[in-house]
Amino acid sequence: MKAACDVLVIGAGAAGLAAAARLASAGRSVLVLEARDRIGGRIHTLRPPGLAAPIELGAEFVHGFAPATMAWLKRAGKAALEVPEQHWRLRDGELHRGESDFAEMRRVFRENEHLATDDMSFAHFIDVVLKDALSDPARESARLFAEGFDAADPRTAAAYELVEEWTSSSLIDAPASRPADGYQALLEQVSGALPPDQVKVQLHTVVRTVRWSHGSVEVEGEFVGKPFTASAPRAVVTLPVGVLQAPAEDPAHVRFLPELTAKRPALSGLASGPVIKMVLRFRSAFWEKLDDARYRDAVFFHARGATFPTFWTALPLRAPLLVAWAGGPRTVALSQSCGQEKLVREALSSLELIFGKRCDLEGELESAHCHDWYSDPFARGAYSYVAVGGSSAHRELAKPLDDTLFFAGEATDDEGEATTVTGALQSGERAAAEVLKSLSAQSPIVTPPPRR
Numbered sequence: 001m002k003a004a005c006d007v008l009v010i011g012a013g014a015a016g017l018a019a020a021a022r023l024a025s026a027g028r029s030v031l032v033l034e035a036r037d038r039i040g041g042r043i044h045t046l047r048p049p050g051l052a053a054p055i056e057l058g059a060e061f062v063h064g065f066a067p068a069t070m071a072w073l074k075r076a077g078k079a080a081l082e083v084p085e086q087h088w089r090l091r092d093g094e095l096h097r098g099e100s101d102f103a104e105m106r107r108v109f110r111e112n113e114h115l116a117t118d119d120m121s122f123a124h125f126i127d128v129v130l131k132d133a134l135s136d137p138a139r140e141s142a143r144l145f146a147e148g149f150d151a152a153d154p155r156t157a158a159a160y161e162l163v164e165e166w167t168s169s170s171l172i173d174a175p176a177s178r179p180a181d182g183y184q185a186l187l188e189q190v191s192g193a194l195p196p197d198q199v200k201v202q203l204h205t206v207v208r209t210v211r212w213s214h215g216s217v218e219v220e221g222e223f224v225g226k227p228f229t230a231s232a233p234r235a236v237v238t239l240p241v242g243v244l245q246a247p248a249e250d251p252a253h254v255r256f257l258p259e260l261t262a263k264r265p266a267l268s269g270l271a272s273g274p275v276i277k278m279v280l281r282f283r284s285a286f287w288e289k290l291d292d293a294r295y296r297d298a299v300f301f302h303a304r305g306a307t308f309p310t311f312w313t314a315l316p317l318r319a320p321l322l323v324a325w326a327g328g329p330r331t332v333a334l335s336q337s338c339g340q341e342k343l344v345r346e347a348l349s350s351l352e353l354i355f356g357k358r359c360d361l362e363g364e365l366e367s368a369h370c371h372d373w374y375s376d377p378f379a380r381g382a383y384s385y386v387a388v389g390g391s392s393a394h395r396e397l398a399k400p401l402d403d404t405l406f407f408a409g410e411a412t413d414d415e416g417e418a419t420t421v422t423g424a425l426q427s428g429e430r431a432a433a434e435v436l437k438s439l440s441a442q443s444p445i446v447t448p449p450p451r452r
Contacts (some may be wrong), residue, residue, distance in 0.1 A: 019435075034203050086311065274374035
């Protein structure tokens with residue numbers, strides 16, 4: 001099977017769909033190739049019946065002001081619900097409400113941010129540079145926050161990037177929210193903007209090889225298990241960093257001919273954060289009734305040292321859901337050693353540390369939905385972070401190659417929104433604009449791909 005169009009888009013995540021929408025609006029024909037059996041990439045929403053809240057196995061929160069995300073939600077007529085910030089932390093076997101050592105961390109980071117450099121690891125910054133400025137509890141909290149929130153390895157993450165992020169008011173101080181009906185509503189709006197006579201989204205299509213030269217791209221792979229090829233004068237590549245970095249022996253590997261030699265410095269300056277996310281559905285929101293309803297309005301529960309150290313609720317929506325989250329380097333060993341059943345047991349054991357034996361967790365559990373983003377061959381991680389020496393990596397990864405290959409995805413955003421859905425959306429729109437600029441007025445418009 002072979003298909004031709006004006007532009008190939010590899011990946012039907014937020015970046016790929018946004019790029020396709022922009023290209024179609026300019027009259028170009030587009031073929032979007034997606035390996036999964038669904039659109040969305042690292043957005044994965046489930047809507048089981050009988051629940052007031054969606055289940056998000058991928059992206060869930062809207063961080064900061066997120067203009068691109070908010071714009072698409074507005075077009076869909078959907079609201080973003082602000083998430084309360086009520087944290088409970090386990091200390092000495094008891095839950096205590098509060099923000100832990102984050103205030104101290106930010107104060108010390110702001111006082112010493114000039115000492116955090118791009119060629120210094122975050123671990124070196126907190127352990128050596130701030131040895132006398134940070135208390136031991138605050139230092140450990142900083143390490144765990146880097147691993148949990150940024151899914152980063154403190155030993156390889158660039159100090160400058162994390163310190164800048166945590167001292168900035170644009171992300172940390174801005175309200176966090178979540179789409180009322182889940183991110184699927186945004187995907188439906190973006191995909192609904194794709195005219196079927198100009199854009200075809202082809203699922204079950206695994207791209208194995210991308211052959212390219214100036215003004216010509218041909219991809220080879222499998223479509224529902226059978227050989228498939230497609231060609232176009234331009235291509236937008238939205239593969240995640242973890243996939244672009246995958247070695248030849250990895251099932252995730254995509255071969256580029258010629259190789260992406262010019263992208264090696266950028267890829268070496270980025271890393272993909274491992275994350276395992278599990279959504280536990282219970283018969284009732286039992287935690288809301290414990291200890292005289294003390295935790296009724298709790299959003300986050302933290303248990304330092306647990307396999308899953310962070311849990312959160314669906315608030316402001318009330319649903320019998322708890323999300324278990326494990327991120328950072330320790331997650332790699334967990335991913336490699338645990339199957340789904342063991343992961344569920346580990347999540348319940350972590351919950352038992354938080355709530356003790358005051359409730360029958362196994363008896364309350366109705367279902368568990370889990371996604372290991374590290375082992376996912378079409379992701380190889382949840383989202384990117386900047387490694388030591390990678391201060392220009394986002395910008396360099398985004399640069400087109402020979403006016404033929406264009407790059408999008410959250411890791412290519414250089415406008416302060418990397419790692420987020422907004423970063424993915426605006427990177428797709430940016431890459432599409434670059435493609436349109438590169439296509440001369442004399443460039444013929446290829447016959448649109450066949451309808452679905």
